[in-house]
Amino acid sequence: MWLKTLKLKLLIEVLLMADAIFLALSVLTIGSAIAALELRSLIYGSIALMGTLGGVAGFFLLLDSPFVAMFQLAVYVGSIAVLILFTVMLVKRELIFKKIEDKRRKFAGIALMLVFMVGLGAVIMDSGIKSVTTDEPAVDFRDIGADFLTYYWPALILMALILAGSVTGALVLARREDVESEQRTD
Amino acid sequence: MSVIAPKFKFSEFVKSILDNLFWAILLLSLIGIPLTQIILFYIEMPVINGELLTPFLALTWIADPSRTLPIIKAFMTTDLFRIAAFPGFGFAALLAAGTIFVERKMLAKLQLRVGPFYCGKIEGILQLMGDGLKLISKEIIIPAKADKPIFWAAPVIFVGAAAAFVALIPVAPGWVVADVDVGLLAVFAVIGFFPIITILSSWSANSKFPFIGGIRALHQMVSFEIPLILSLLGVVILTGTLNLSEIAASQSSFPWIIFLPIGAIVFFITMLAELERIPFDLPEAESEIVAGWLTEFSGMMYGLVQLGTYLKLYAFAALFVVLFLGGWNGPMIWPPFPEEIITKGIEAGPITVMIPGLPVFSQEMINGVIWFVLKTVGVIFFILLPRGVFPRIRIDMLLSLGWYKLIGLAFVNIFIALGLLYAGVLGPGGIL
Numbered sequence: 001m002w003l004k005t006l007k008l009k010l011l012i013e014v015l016l017m018a019d020a021i022f023l024a025l026s027v028l029t030i031g032s033a034i035a036a037l038e039l040r041s042l043i044y045g046s047i048a049l050m051g052t053l054g055g056v057a058g059f060f061l062l063l064d065s066p067f068v069a070m071f072q073l074a075v076y077v078g079s080i081a082v083l084i085l086f087t088v089m090l091v092k093r094e095l096i097f098k099k100i101e102d103k104r105r106k107f108a109g110i111a112l113m114l115v116f117m118v119g120l121g122a123v124i125m126d127s128g129i130k131s132v133t134t135d136e137p138a139v140d141f142r143d144i145g146a147d148f149l150t151y152y153w154p155a156l157i158l159m160a161l162i163l164a165g166s167v168t169g170a171l172v173l174a175r176r177e178d179v180e181s182e183q184r185t186d
Numbered sequence: 187m188s189v190i191a192p193k194f195k196f197s198e199f200v201k202s203i204l205d206n207l208f209w210a211i212l213l214l215s216l217i218g219i220p221l222t223q224i225i226l227f228y229i230e231m232p233v234i235n236g237e238l239l240t241p242f243l244a245l246t247w248i249a250d251p252s253r254t255l256p257i258i259k260a261f262m263t264t265d266l267f268r269i270a271a272f273p274g275f276g277f278a279a280l281l282a283a284g285t286i287f288v289e290r291k292m293l294a295k296l297q298l299r300v301g302p303f304y305c306g307k308i309e310g311i312l313q314l315m316g317d318g319l320k321l322i323s324k325e326i327i328i329p330a331k332a333d334k335p336i337f338w339a340a341p342v343i344f345v346g347a348a349a350a351f352v353a354l355i356p357v358a359p360g361w362v363v364a365d366v367d368v369g370l371l372a373v374f375a376v377i378g379f380f381p382i383i384t385i386l387s388s389w390s391a392n393s394k395f396p397f398i399g400g401i402r403a404l405h406q407m408v409s410f411e412i413p414l415i416l417s418l419l420g421v422v423i424l425t426g427t428l429n430l431s432e433i434a435a436s437q438s439s440f441p442w443i444i445f446l447p448i449g450a451i452v453f454f455i456t457m458l459a460e461l462e463r464i465p466f467d468l469p470e471a472e473s474e475i476v477a478g479w480l481t482e483f484s485g486m487m488y489g490l491v492q493l494g495t496y497l498k499l500y501a502f503a504a505l506f507v508v509l510f511l512g513g514w515n516g517p518m519i520w521p522p523f524p525e526e527i528i529t530k531g532i533e534a535g536p537i538t539v540m541i542p543g544l545p546v547f548s549q550e551m552i553n554g555v556i557w558f559v560l561k562t563v564g565v566i567f568f569i570l571l572p573r574g575v576f577p578r579i580r581i582d583m584l585l586s587l588g589w590y591k592l593i594g595l596a597f598v599n600i601f602i603a604l605g606l607l608y609a610g611v612l613g614p615g616g617i618l
Contacts, residue, residue, distance in 0.1 A: 043336075070374070078411075079378065079408070082381050085382065086385065089389050
């Protein structure tokens with residue numbers, strides 16, 4: 001009996017939550033994520049990945065944070081997806097990928113994903129997210145910037161150092177003296 | 187008896203015209219008007235002359251001149267008008283069309299040619315229309331081994347992205363399609379879509395020349411996006427906002443180019459590279475790789491890509507104006523609307539005509555649009571000018587210019603802005 005009322009309650013809650021845009025975005029995000037994994041063509045897979053990242057940007061817009069949404073679009077769709085596309089286009093995929101088709105692997109993967117999602121969901125539900133009121137005004141990005149420069153400055157410095165280190169490392173790795181001296185004639 | 191119409195009779199001709207007229211009136215009154223009324227019931231109607239405009243009154247503007255102007259004004263405040271006509275697509279497409287003609291004619295004069303000459307009586311003024319008709323009527327040919335969905339979608343998405351860019355540009359105070367709080371970031375996000383579209387379309391054509399052009403375009407756009415973003419940060423630091431309307435309004439006394447000339451120059455150069463214009467037109471270098479990533483496009487697909495390119499050109503020039511040249515700000519040169527026409531009406535002999543709803547546009551708006559268009563046309567002129575002057579540069583020179591010089595100069599610009607801000611000269615709470 002209590003199970004039935006619980007189910008009914010959950011159903012009502014889901015229906016109340018079900019905003020049309022939210023549903024459309026969820027379908028787009030999850031659908032294109034599945035497509036990105038399952039499509040045989042790598043190019044279409046990376047386009048589907050772009051759809052997923054764009055859907056996440058849409059979620060940020062729904063959550064009243066256009067700043068993060070625009071950065072999601074500019075960085076993930078605009079740069080990282082381009083990187084993936086570029087790599088995929090210049091690669092003969094038969095040379096690196098061996099097809100391993102296995103029912104057991106597939107089910108194991110799905111089970112692992114379910115375990116992971118349930119765990120994450122439990123953590124999120126336990127974190128006090130239900131006490132958040134939704135009609136509060138959105139946080140201004142200027143306040144976030146001010147917080148970053150005052151209270152969270154060690155985190156900012158750490159991030160800057162990590163980024164600078166990775167950029168320098170990439171430059172060092174990409175620099176090839178032999179090729180450069182061979183190609184340059186001037 | 188003519189060969190084309192062997193059984194021509196004048197009475198038959200008149201009868202056919204009358205027949206067509208009869209059917210047109212019948213269909214309009216039986217289907218057209220009811221359908222219009224049904225649609226009007228679902229549209230939110232404005233309040234005109236103190237009473238709500240109902241669908242029953244909607245067609246009275248044809249007969250009643252006192253209602254015409256208010257209804258037109260109410261229509262001009264709708265989103266549809268803004269997107270399709272004035273600050274949005276129509277306005278930008280008009281400026282883009284003008285740009286294409288001026289570019290061809292000016293380039294010809296610079297190179298001592300005549301340019302478009304025969305189409306239209308005066309200086310080939312109808313050349314553009316002729317080109318458009320030709321492109322529309324040409325067959326669209328798709329390469330046999332092309333990836334058809336992407337190949338079809340690429341020109342349309344390209345125009346869509348360019349139109350999204352145009353939608354973010356404020357033309358006059360309050361006249362902008364999308365007045366978003368993070369406008370400049372939205373511009374960066376939209377600019378990020380162009381390399382994707384280019385590389386996808388060039389890959390989908392499955393041909394050598396487009397692919398080489400596409401890879402060049404990708405290199406060029408991705409490496410010039412970084413100095414582009416960095417060169418605009420100086421303006422953001424000094425204004426303390428990302429909203430393009432507020433940035434334009436903040437330059438009412440002086441434009442930012444006075445204090446940030448290095449940023450303006452860097453932005454101008456990166457703009458040339460993002461627009462694939464000479465001297466950075468490696469992606470469509472016609473003397474090396476046919477037409478670069480545009481090689482396999484034909485007919486109206488090519489036309490769409492060209493339209494998108496010129497919309498993008500207008501949008502970049504307008505962005506330069508908004509960020510560095512003061513947007514719509516300028517001395518008032520448009521005379522105020524004569525007061526007596528509003529209060530007394532137009533007197534013509536014995537008749538006095540009162541026209542309610544005047545003035546249609548405010549003085550500030552017309553003045554702002556005039557200054558904005560003047561500045562934008564000037565910037566477009568300076569974008570077009572290098573085409574008649576410079577040769578194309580090598581790709582390694584291009585990349586070293588982007589990665590070493592422009593990024594360095596952009597940082598210098600940021601430090602100038604920071605110095606002005608911390609010295610208390612400019613910015614929020616500054617002395618100027």
